[in-house]
Amino acid sequence: MPYRLEIRKMKLSIVEYPDKKLREISKEVKSFDKSLHDLLDSMYFIMLNTNGIGLAAIQVSFALRALILNIPDDEGEQTKENLLEMINPIVTHKNGETLYQEGCLSVPKFYEDIERFENVRVNYQDRHGNTRSIDADGLLSIAIQHEMDHLEGILFIDKLSYARRKKFEKEYKRMLKEKKES
Ligand code: Y12
Ligand code: CO
Helix, strand or coil: CCCCCCCCCCCCCCCCCCCHHHHCCCECCCCCCHHHHHHHHHHHHHHHHCCCCEEEHHHHCCCECEEEEECCCCCCCCCHHHEEEEEEEEEEEEECCEEEEEEECCEEEEEEEEEECCEEEEEEECCCCCEEEEEECHHHHHHHHHHHHHHCCCCHHHHCCHHHHHHHHHHHHHHHHHHHHC
16 A cells, blocks of 8 residues: 655654664655655754754654765765755665764664675665666765665664674663653
8 A cells, every 4th residue: 555645844753762663664655746845855854953964764754765865075064965865765786895883863872883885876766756876985875774774674773793782772771761860
């Protein structure tokens, strides 16, 4: 059954771990209409307001294969010209290995070294349904892989070793408790 969007420039909020919503497999986007554009615009707004550089639709409760990325330029500026919107992305080539300390708006305050492919080629659609392709390296490549994992219900913490994950769970639980008490 196609995923129906009912969005009117809505105020979105970020879904945080351990919310089960983050485990959903997102569905293909089939309509490239105003509702999708409103969702993407609202995602951009919340991502900038929370100091993010990447966000998948599932992180704002919409299980759709849509993500946005806004990697800072060499001066550290996040400009709208560098905004990348990827709909229905598919990795067609990947190679190399790289390690980077990742963070996620859905797992606040935690950063972990995660291994990724160094380069990826991705086919995707833009907000109008046009087919596009990009060869990514560096931070963009890492961010694309991180956001594409969200489409499969995968979080960067799932890639930690057993021992590191246990440590994370303990610290995260403590953080949530402190947040509740404050
Ligand atoms: C490399 C690694 C990870 C990605 C995925 C995109 N990740 C983010 O955009 C993470 C943003 C983030 C922002 C935070 O700041 C605020 O929430 C205000 C943050 O700080 C706290 O949680 C306190 C943590 C993560 C792309 C490339
Ligand atoms: Co994330």
